[in-house]
Amino acid sequence: MQRVASVPAARPRDAVDLGVRAGAWLGVGLVLAFFLALVTFLVVQSLPAVRAGVGELVLGRHWHYPSRVFGSASMIFGTVAVTLIGTAFAAPLAFGTAVTISELLPRKLASVLRTAVELLAGVPSVVYGLLGVLYLVPLVQDAFGSPSGDTLLTGGLLLGVMILPTVASLSEGALRTVPAEAREAARALGLNRGETILHVVVRQARPGLVSALVLGVGRAAGETIAVFLVVGRADGRLPESAAEFPSALLRAGQTLTSKLGSSEVNIAYGSELHWGSLVALGLMLFLGVMTLHALGGFLRVLLERRDRAAFGRSGGNDA
Amino acid sequence: MRERGGWRRARRVGFEAACVGAGVVSAALLFAIVAATVWNGFDALSLEFLTSPSAGRPGEGGVLHQILGTIWMTAWAALIVSPLALACALVLELLADRKTARLLRVLLNALNAVPSILFGIFGYYLFVRFFGWGKSWLAGSILLAMMIAPTVTVSWADAMRAISAGYLETARGLGLSTGRVALAVVIPQSVHGLWRGLLLGLARAAGETAPILFTAVALNGVDALPRGIVDNPVLALPYHIFALSQDAYDPAAAAAAWGAAIVLFALVLAFFAASLPLRLRAHEEARR
Incomplete structure (x- = not known):
């Protein structure tokens, strides 16, 4: 891909040139400064809690601010649990939908479904939250006979529904970039349509599919409002053993984001340790999501490099 | 290693059926989501x-001020x-050397992944406490702007590249x-693409709750539009729905929440709809 300017001119030539360049770099500076400030805030403001003991902060099972106990384990567990449930729910449906739109449906129908999916990816999360409160919560309560429908499972399923359109839409985009010649060549070699899709189209679109899924997982981990409304927000419910794990999913839980979205934020500001612990939850969320993003990028590059080694520069379509 | 044709055919049918099945389930889910929102919303x-x-009690009165506040912000x-x-786009496409541009792009993609609630607590610290603005619509607008800045x-940049x-x-x-x-060619020639990118970003900003939760919105007792910056929150549709959802066991609150939800949905839809013809124009721009 060619950028607009292959070679930027070395130095400004007139006042307009200078103005545009200075303004543009200033704008970049402002945006980067904002995000630098955000990261600095997360690190510096969580220091009081970190100094009080990292082990207790990250691994502590209890969070009870009146007695100044701040352990995040149950929230980390909650975030991991809802993210995994959401991903497990959304990934197969999203990939299947993407293949259906890109490869199987007639053009007109595909275009309708594609637009619908793109639109659904833009529905505000609070609307999903409302749907969750009024439909999914009673559904989970009835289906599993749990005392309340506000559970980690509910949060996870709702996240799954929410990220489904995003992952499907991005995956479909990745499948569509595979050139038609690749499909034609595969069919000409005697592969049937299913084999062509699986072994050629999906195979070539792998880097894009990975990116789509990772983006969805990151969204799920960071989503606040919808999860807040259905997850029950009960502190300190960590399963005691692996055997308790399934039943823990059917109880009210807390995630990093549901805690950060709660009114405790206003209460915490007065106390250095309480506020520091809350910001530390934000820092953990940030580090988790960034690690995921980096892993996704790394995996993508790795796959692209392997494909290039296997197929030549242009990924199986070498001239 | 030739396989039997029947077995290959069966695998093909199985694979395609699984995909179509997933597609049908997704389409049904999407349809159910829209149908539930529209059905309940139209009632309200x-x-x-x-x-x-x-009005004062949750679920009473309308959403005029919430609409105005959301549009304002x-x-x-x-x-x-x-x-x-x-x-940023001009630097990416026109001003930076190749290496810097690539680094900036990687950075922007990473910043795009920052969860929206982090803008919320950072904004709470920076604007509400450090600057002493209290709750201010401007804090909300700045946070929403920064949240969509990487995507936009x-x-x-992609529109300019085209x-x-x-x-x-x-x-x-x-x-x-x-x-x-930049002024005479790049911006005017990509203007449809720019509008489209902005509209899609705004569609996301208009529906966000987490960044404005502690920084920019009130539940009631606020003028339709703010008169200043400090201690001037607005009412907003997403926050309104969020607050009502927590009282959703009360049928009046639930009905009002649905009403607000369909209005917000329509607003987001309007941003999308406005961007659709621009997509075609942007394609033409790219082809010329």
Whole structure:
């Protein structure tokens, strides 16, 4: 891909040139400064809690601010649990939908479904939250006979529904970039349509599919409002053993984001340790999501490099 | 290693059936989501609901002020994000050398993944406490603008990239400086793509709750539009729905939440719909 300017001119030539360049770099500076400030805030403001003991902060099972106990384990567990449930729910449906739109449906129908999916990816999360409160919560309560429908499972399923359109839409985009010649060549070699899709189209679109899924997982981990409304927000419910794990999913839980979205934020500001612990939850969320993003990028590059080694520069379509 | 044709056929049918099955389930889910929102929303919707302010008790009155507040905050977010995203896109495509541009792009993609609630608590610290603004609509607009800045920038850079090389070569050949190329060629030639990118960003900003939760919104007792910056929150549709959802066991609150939800849904849909013809125009721009 060619950028607009292959070679930027070395130095400004007139006042307009200078103005545009200075303004543009200033704008970049402002945006980067904002995000630098955000990261600095997360690190510096969580220091009081970190100094009080990292082990207790990250691994502590209890969070009870009146007695100044701040352990995040149950929230980390909650975030991991809802993210995994959401991903497990959304990934197969999203990939299947993407293949259906890109490869199987007639053009007109595909275009309708594609637009619908793109639109659904833009529905505000609070609307999903409302749907969750009024439909999914009673559904989970009835289906599993749990005392309340506000559970980690509910949060996870709702996240799954929410990220489904995003992952499907991005995956479909990745499948569509595979050139038609690749499909034609595969069919000409005697592969049937299913084999062509699986072994050629999906195979070539792998880097894009990975990116789509990772983006969805990151969204799920960071989503606040919808999860807040259905997850029950009960502190300190960590399963005691692996055997308790399934039943823990059917109880009210807390995630990093549901805690950060709660009114405790206003209460915490007065106390250095309480506020520091809350910001530390934000820092953990940030580090988790960034690690995921980096892993996704790394995996993508790795796959692209392997494909290039296997197929030549242009990924199986070498001239 | 030839396989039996029947087995291959069965695998093909199985695979395709699984995909189509997933597609049907997804389509049904999507349909159910829209149907539930529209069905419940239309019940609550009336002219009075749209044109009257909300009353004291949850679920009473309309959403006029929430609509105005959301549009106000989104419009200011657009004003704030536009110069910044334009600056970043120009640097990406025109001003930075290749290495810097690649680094900036990687950075922007990473920043795009920052969860929205982090803008919320950072904004709470910076604007509400450190600057002492209390709850202020401007804090909300700035946070929403920064939240969509990476996405808008990347889509604007892509729109600029789609300009045909001939135009740029001609401009260069005429001896225009980089700055004048930006003003006279790059921006005007990609303008439909720019509008489209902005609208899609705003569709996301208008529906966000987490960044404005502690920084910019109130539940009631606020004028339709703010009179200043400090201690001037607005009412907003997403926060309104969020608050009502927590009282959703009360049928009146649930009905009002649905009404507000369909209005917000329509607002987001309007941003999308406005961007659709621009997509076609942007394609034409790219093809010329």
